[in-house]
Amino acid sequence: MLQVWRGTDRYRGGDEAAGIDTRHAFSFSGFYDPDNVGFGQLVACNEERLAPGAGFPEHPHRDVEIVTWVVEGELEHIDSTGRTSRVRAGDVQRMGAGSGVRHIERNAGSGPLCFVQMWLVPGSFGSGTDGQSGSREPEYEVVHGIADGTPFAVPHTEAMMHVRRLADGERTAVPDAAWVYVHVVRGVAEIGSGPADEDEASPGGAERERLSAGDAARITDARDLEARGAGGPVEMLMWEMQAEPGYG
Incomplete structure (x- = not known):
């Protein structure tokens, strides 16, 4: 079965005064629809548009795999493990929150930033590599300029992005x-x-x-x-x- 969800029907969020425009494909934050909470292992697909200098202050995640695709501009990532990076159009970023991590995301460029951020629930929710709930350490990687057709497998899930x-x-x-x-x-x-x-x-x-x-x-x-x-x-x-x- 194939079902189309139009971009114009996405839930609108963000903070206009802070230069943040967010469009949610699934129930997220203050938006909740019991019939639209996820698909497969995908539980979020957010289109984010940030004005220069705008961003999300430090906030926590755990037990989720977060994959980010930059469409336009330059995204700066800073997290509690000490990792920092600049992610640009054509790059794919993955953060495995594991037992818990905090991070900051903001527009590091002089022009507009647009990115798509997708969250996946691990195949075994809350389990670390040693089988203990929540024991997996946070992980981070960036693939710069991913080639067309290259599959990107997401660890700890049965999901792959093409x-x-x-x-x-x-x-x-x-x-x-x-x-x-x-x-x-x-x-x-x-x-x-x-x-x-x-x-x-x-x-x-x-x-x-x-x-x-x-x-x-x-x-x-x-x-x-x-x-x-x-x-x-x-x-x-x-x-x-x-x-x-x-x-x-």
């Missing part, structure tokens, strides 16, 4: 998986199966869905699907997930 950049009319396979989440970062894409002719439906009667920047597709039991650029360059983040969160 970066896809397509020209107009170019196609790529959607991963076969129990749960697939596709977020369109920029451009326009079509997702479906079968012929690319706009007048034809996909086999089985399922028509292709057209997604613009900010839109997302949530697909369960994905099989034999493809995505194609539909009018200029398109950039997508595809999450391939084989499990839901585990608690224990």
Whole structure:
């Protein structure tokens, strides 16, 4: 089943006076919808827009894997383990909160900053590498300039992110998986199966869905699907997930 969630229907958050505009795909912070709390192991997909100098003061996380994709600008990260970094467009950042970590995120550049931040619940919630709840030390990594098509596996989960950049009319396979989440970062894409002719439906009667920047597709039991650029360059983040969160 393929369900489209439009970017215009995201929950709006942030602090306009502080230069922060946040758009939530799932229940988050002060927004709660019992029918929209996550998909597979993904429990947050936030589009963040920060004005120069704006940011999030030091705050805590634990038992969550946080993956950040910078769309435009420069993101500064500082955390309680002493790590600092500058993350730029095309870079992917992962912070494994483990037993607990505090961090600061802010716009370190002179222009606007836009990034997509995605949170995943580990496959075994609260478990460390030694099997003791909450015992895993925080982890951090940045991949600079990740290449198109390079899979990014998230440790402690059964999730993998694929970066896809397509020209107009170019196609790529959607991963076969129990749960697939596709977020369109920029451009326009079509997702479906079968012929690319706009007048034809996909086999089985399922028509292709057209997604613009900010839109997302949530697909369960994905099989034999493809995505194609539909009018200029398109950039997508595809999450391939084989499990839901585990608690224990």
